[in-house]
Amino acid sequence: MDLVQALLSGHRRALAQALTLVETGGPQARALLGALFAHTGRAHIIGVTGAPGAGKSTLVTALAAHWRRTGRTVGIIAVDPTSPFTRGALLGDRIRMQALSGDPGVFIRSMASRGRLGGIARATGDAVALLDAAGFDLVLIETVGAGQGEVEIAAAAHTTIVIEIPGAGDDIQAIKAGILEIADVLVVNKADRDGAEQTVRQLRAMLSLADLPVDGWTPPVLTAVAMRGEGIEAIATAAERHLAYLRESERLTRREQERAERELRLILQETALERVRAHVAPSDWEALIAQIVARALDPYTAANRLLERVLPQSGG
């Protein structure tokens, strides 16, 4: 049985193998994703983001356990873009495994790789596609907030849950402004701590100031104590309501169009670069780099010359 068939039949080892393949990228990964593409588009893809220490792993684990109790299957991708060289995501993964291990309706994968051209966001989008094709009802993407990464990753999700904790200082306000614009559901976790109500009020105030569409979705601000499983069901329900809203308002179609266009552009870039490289001998490539370093040739002229060799200016 080939990898595509094995993955579609629900073989976990095939899925794990496919995930490793797309983490690396390249022609083989693209062929696999191309073959699986027709089987994607079924899963509800949910991004969960928040600052370090906000309790993302715990909340994601509790959400997964909740959805499992309702009979739905859950794939989890834990992205750690803060760890470029070390595989920092592995520890959280192991802790989580203890809670969900042995359940064939859950699949967990940590990604800390940035080796891939196009970055972690690209690898994450492809991993989501694999879990989607493998038939998981929900795919949760967990990522650290406060950077460009999680905004790009949010773009791969239908629903983005942003986690805050009580008592985050004024310094956080600037970040919140950016984060709020990607949040579909806001959660104040560790709500048994002092200042939880104030944080809820602050977030609601910021939302009321934000320029939200009049007839659109107003992100609910919910509280949770994920460690004790409190508030989890309400978060799950809010996420489900958000997907229903996307469907009814036809925003789902628009998101799908935007995602398809972004994908196509990225794949075009990746493939074009590979083809150009296949035309250039390694020694020629190195000679070009040396000329650029010496400022004898600018990289724009170099790129044009390389493209002239394989890609005509007009016609086709």
Added chain:
Amino acid sequence: MDLVQALLSGHRRALAQALTLVETGGPQARALLGALFAHTGRAHIIGVTGAPGAGKSTLVTALAAHWRRTGRTVGIIAVDPTSPFTRGALLGDRIRMQALSGDPGVFIRSMASRGRLGGIARATGDAVALLDAAGFDLVLIETVGAGQGEVEIAAAAHTTIVIEIPGAGDDIQAIKAGILEIADVLVVNKADRDGAEQTVRQLRAMLSLADLPVDGWTPPVLTAVAMRGEGIEAIATAAERHLAYLRESERLTRREQERAERELRLILQETALERVRAHVAPSDWEALIAQIVARALDPYTAANRLLERVLPQSGG
């Protein structure tokens, strides 16, 4: 006088105009950067990163003022990748302007744009090239830490200064592990606060555990109270020593090669995509996207078909 000549002659309005052009990207921006490329490679490029509230703006402003006193000119690029839609970088910019305004030896630019293909890291690299070509002795890139963005931006710098503050909790440790690997100089700012010495000790302990090259550079851990200008000179000196180390160890050359290769790849991707798009009528492009959304065509096959039209598989 054209834009290239005006920028090389030190006209500030030409520089501002050129920066706007490269923030948007496209063929015009590439032509400008190509024409200026031979004039780059002189500036010492320094990245300054740290969590929100670490005092980056204040420290960058103090460093700039220090270098101005020694007669050197300073360009500053303040990157705010946390603010995708709002121009969040503008406030900090305005505060800083008060300290450095009116000095023709300083140029400050905020960037919050992500509109550009290739993202903020790409736009930042190009902005650095403009300030470098315009003759600034130092170019400081200020960016929020804790994500993928600042690591990519650090790749554009010769020297990366990472700012910590006393008393950051254990939750921060995971991030530090990633951040430490990009740090050439570590600064514990707000060192008049409780716990500063402990944070210094922690950072030194983490460095001693890190896998640093035996005969290489050991990042110094310095303290500062940037608000009062304390510790600034030592930081500036450490940055200068780091550049000298890069030169002597020939790591500068290696970095330049890596940067040139990354640049060339990105420019190739950008240019190839534009050329493909120029071959495809907008209605055909939209039809392709619709087919992808309907799962009637996968984006990998779509990309291959588009490339077949303009880029042969072999020969050239």
